[in-house]
Amino acid sequence: xxxxxxxxxxxxxxxxxxxxxxxxxxxxxxxxxxxxxxxxxxxxxxxxxxxxxxxxxxxxxxxxxxxxxxxxxxxxxxxxxxxxxxxxxxxxxxxxxxxxxxxxxxxxxxxxxxxxxxxxxxxxxxxxxxxxxxxxxxxxxxxxxxxxxxxxxxxxxxxxxxxxxxxxxxxxxxxxxxxxxxxxxxxxxxxxxxxxxxxxxxxxxxxxxxxxxxxxxxxxxxxxxxxxxxxxxxxxxxxxxxxxxxxxxxxxxxxxxxxxxxxxxxxxxxxxxxxxxxxxxxxxxxxxxxxxxxxxx
Amino acid sequence: xxxxxxxxxxxxxxxxxxxxxxxxxxxxxxxxxxxxxxxxxxxxxxxxxxxxxxxxxxxxxxxxxxxxxxxxxxxxxxxxxxxxxxxxxxxxxxxxxxxxxxxxxxxxxxxxxxxxxxxxxxxxxxxxxxxxxxxxxxxxxxxxxxxxxxxxxxxxxxxxxxxxxxxxxxxxxxxxxxxxxxxxxxxxxxxxxxxxxxxxxxxxxxxxxxxxxxxxxxxxxxxxxxxxxxxxxxxxxxxxxxxxxxxxxxxxxxxxxxxxxxxxxxxxxxxxxxxxxxxxxxxxxxxxxxxxxxxxxxxxxxxxxxxxxxxxxxxxxxxxxxxxxxxxxxxxxxxxxxxxxxxxxxxxxx
Amino acid sequence: xxxxxxxxxxxxxxxxxxxxxxxxxxxxxxxxxxxxxxxxxxxxxxxxxxxxxxxxxxxxxxxxxxxxxxxxxxxxxxxxxxxxxxxxxxxxxxxxxxxxxxxxxxxxxxxxxxxxxxxxxxxxxxxxxx
Numbered sequence: 041x042x043x044x045x046x047x048x049x050x051x052x053x054x055x056x057x058x059x060x061x062x063x064x065x066x067x068x069x070x071x072x073x074x075x076x077x078x079x080x081x082x083x084x085x086x087x088x089x090x091x092x093x094x095x096x097x098x099x100x101x102x103x104x105x106x107x108x109x110x111x112x113x114x115x116x117x118x119x120x121x122x123x124x125x126x127x128x129x130x131x132x133x134x135x136x137x138x139x140x141x142x143x144x145x146x147x148x149x150x151x152x153x154x155x156x157x158x159x160x161x162x163x164x165x166x167x168x169x170x171x172x173x174x175x176x177x178x179x180x181x182x183x184x185x186x187x188x189x190x191x192x193x194x195x196x197x198x199x200x201x202x203x204x205x206x207x208x209x210x211x212x213x214x215x216x217x218x219x220x221x222x223x224x225x226x227x228x229x230x231x232x233x234x235x236x237x238x239x240x241x242x243x244x245x246x247x248x249x250x251x252x253x254x255x256x257x258x259x260x261x262x263x264x265x266x267x268x269x270x271x272x273x274x275x276x277x278x279x280x281x282x283x284x285x286x287x288x289x290x291x292x293x294x295x296x297x298x299x300x301x302x303x304x305x306x307x308x309x310x311x312x313x314x315x316x317x318x319x320x321x322x323x324x325x326x327x328x329x330x331x332x333x334x335x336x337x
Numbered sequence: 338x339x340x341x342x343x344x345x346x347x348x349x350x351x352x353x354x355x356x357x358x359x360x361x362x363x364x365x366x367x368x369x370x371x372x373x374x375x376x377x378x379x380x381x382x383x384x385x386x387x388x389x390x391x392x393x394x395x396x397x398x399x400x401x402x403x404x405x406x407x408x409x410x411x412x413x414x415x416x417x418x419x420x421x422x423x424x425x426x427x428x429x430x431x432x433x434x435x436x437x438x439x440x441x442x443x444x445x446x447x448x449x450x451x452x453x454x455x456x457x458x459x460x461x462x463x464x465x466x467x468x469x470x471x472x473x474x475x476x477x478x479x480x481x482x483x484x485x486x487x488x489x490x491x492x493x494x495x496x497x498x499x500x501x502x503x504x505x506x507x508x509x510x511x512x513x514x515x516x517x518x519x520x521x522x523x524x525x526x527x528x529x530x531x532x533x534x535x536x537x538x539x540x541x542x543x544x545x546x547x548x549x550x551x552x553x554x555x556x557x558x559x560x561x562x563x564x565x566x567x568x569x570x571x572x573x574x575x576x577x578x579x580x581x582x583x584x585x586x587x588x589x590x591x592x593x594x595x596x597x598x599x600x601x602x603x604x605x606x607x608x609x610x611x612x613x614x615x616x617x618x619x620x621x622x623x624x625x626x627x628x629x630x631x632x633x634x635x636x637x638x639x640x641x642x643x644x645x646x647x648x649x650x651x652x653x654x655x656x657x658x659x660x661x662x663x664x665x666x667x668x669x670x671x672x673x674x675x676x677x678x679x680x681x682x683x684x685x686x687x
Numbered sequence: 688x689x690x691x692x693x694x695x696x697x698x699x700x701x702x703x704x705x706x707x708x709x710x711x712x713x714x715x716x717x718x719x720x721x722x723x724x725x726x727x728x729x730x731x732x733x734x735x736x737x738x739x740x741x742x743x744x745x746x747x748x749x750x751x752x753x754x755x756x757x758x759x760x761x762x763x764x765x766x767x768x769x770x771x772x773x774x775x776x777x778x779x780x781x782x783x784x785x786x787x788x789x790x791x792x793x794x795x796x797x798x799x800x801x802x803x804x805x806x807x808x809x810x811x812x813x814x815x816x817x
Contacts, residue, residue: 072737091446095685112448122442128345129438135344142340143447179443186448210735217728217738235693235701236737255700311698 044069044222049099059085061246074237075226082246083226087194091120119183123194125176129168144186152185173204191223230313242319249319264305265291282318338457364480375483392487412477416509420521423466428525429538436533451682470518502602504554511660516667523671564649588619600653611643705744724762
């Protein structure tokens with residue numbers, strides 16, 4: 041299966057700071073990828089690089105097998121909605137659709153019209169007077185109607201109320217169901233991602249902390265709680281992601297491929313929100329395969 | 338892409354069309370009046386050197402009507418300002434607005450490369466800019482034709498009668514407006530691409546364009562070809578200026594025309610003595626016959642003292658070569674800026 | 688057609704919830720062999736979940752032999768999960784409803800009824816054969 045996005049050692053530097061560093065990913069097609077991380081972690085940079093809005097400082101990136109924005113054909117295969125879902129404030133909704141039709145040979149005018157009617161947008165209304173949710177839906181329509189193979193969405197629901205968020209995701213999932221589009225969706229709201237994502241990337245401080253299929257990640261992480269123990273005593277296959285200790289008890293979040301057989305531990309599965317929070321916490325090291333020594337109490 | 342360019346350019350295009358139409362209407366309304374004045378003055382049948390008086394009185398008549406004179410000056414002003422307005426309002430926002438509002442993320446992710454996006458926009462709007470400016474110039478030239486003919490027939494130089502080689506007229510007629518429009522537009526677009534915000538880009542465009550427009554006639558255009566030089570006798574037609582100061586009155590001579598070289602562009606003129614060296618003070622023998630009292634006497638005195646006038650000038654025959662040279666220079670600058678814009682746009686630093 | 692629900696708090700994977708709801712519906716007679724399951728698009732429009740989740744659930748049902756995907760047409764139920772046919776199930780449903788009615792008219796409240804049910808359930812199934 042070809043990768044939707046493949047990066048090797050990708051990095052982007054602005055003046056002195058690295059917005060993204062050492063990013064190596066192979067995102068498979070046909071997935072809805074959640075890109076999670078705190079503000080300023082590099083999510084916008086990664087999406088900008090994939091959309092061809094930015095050029096890398098080092099490393100390589102290929103999108104659907106080609107360099108980003110390699111030409112009109114490749115631009116037509118990738119849809120991009122930037123943060124704050126920009127639109128031309130003085131242009132009407134209908135004009136935006138005409139823009140899409142004129143500039144995209146693969147434009148599906150029928151889909152665009154259907155979606156606009158479904159969302160309830162007035163084609164004569166100027167984009168500047170739309171609500172945030174309506175503008176986000178317009179931006180999504182513009183991205184979807186060119187029938188892309190890959191959709192890149194940069195925090196599209198961040199400034200929307202819960203109802204508008206739900207409607208946006210509904211439209212997105214319907215499009216994915218209909219066209220099998222790959223989606224990369226960045227957010228710092230984990231609960232939304234839980235419903236819709238089947239691949240997860242956690243990005244913190246310009247580096248990828250973990251990336252993988254949600255099912256596999258959830259299956260390979262466990263929460264262990266039991267009497268107070270030094271994490272160094274764990275078997276080699278169990279890498280500690282997060283630990284906390286009281287004077288009598290230890291609670292560890294471990295990544296492991298084998299079942300935990302030690303009867304001293306109470307083993308519980310880990311939910312996606314817990315998992316993401318653990319990897320987002322800058323105090324936790326990215327686990328190597330050897331468990332970490334040292335105790336933080 | 339062309340349709341999109343027109344869609345986004347609609348407001349500016351309509352404004353320009355309205356301005357052109359208003360200007361045209363104004364000129365069309367007053368043009369016949371000016372033409373009738375010309376016909377009544379008897380200049381139309383006049384040939385040769387004897388027409389100077391008729392031409393002079395025609396000019397005085399036009400001056401006295403007030404409206405025509407004002408319109409002439411306004412027309413010139415509009416033509417000279419048009420490129421700057423285009424650079425500010427059509428050029429600076431082109432890229433800067435898209436970057437400022439974030440719509441660049443929308444525009445440059447459709448199935449159109451940035452190169453094509455910019456190329457079409459520059460071509461459509463740039464050609465419109467050149468057409469509008471040249472259109473204004475041609476309309477005004479049609480309207481002011483009687484004045485031009487009067488100048489050709491020897492009317493004394495004045496506010497309304499200026500040779501086409503003089504700074505203001507050179508810049509507002511011929512083909513130079515095309516070059517100015519193209520350059521100002523390209524300058525605006527480049528400033529917008531570099532500065533990424535519309536208002537600062539407009540300010541920079543205005544500053545740079547104004548600087549060049551001032552520098553060009555003063556320091557660059559005179560050197561398109563080596564100036565011709567000649568020394569002539571002083572004459573009452575060429576004013577002598579004087580001011581009282583320590584060491585005697587200063588003497589300046591300002592030539593506004595060169596006998597034998599009608600339509601020449603006078604670059605500089607000044608008094609020289611018999612040996613050809615510059616003279617800066619009135620000779621002691623002539624201070625008694627001051628300018629206010631008796632011009633021909635003063636003149637004769639200067640001549641008897643061996644003071645003559647040295648003039649450097651560009652002959653009228655060089656008018657069109659200079660027009661082509663200046664236009665080509667501005668177009669070359671415009672193309673260089675445009676080339677830079679394409680490189681800059683494709684760099685994708687941020 | 689069955690309408691799926693999603694319980695976000697249950698901790699059970701979404702696709703499993705869908706599978707379980709199909710099992711339940713089959714047992715209760717709300718789904719019969721030959722019925723069409725909702726398309727991924729329909730489920731997604733209602734629940735706003737990843738379509739792959741629906742596909743995963745339907746593949747699981749196919750693996751269990753309960754459903755079959757017919758390309759271009761949809762996914763259809765092929766048989767019931769247990770040996771019991773819907774008719775038997777309907778009979779016991781009627782008996783249960785009758786019992787509940789008489790319990791209520793005897794003055795038992797919902798908590799009492801549930802306690803009785805749980806005790807009997809535990810006793811019955813802990814004795815061995817299910």
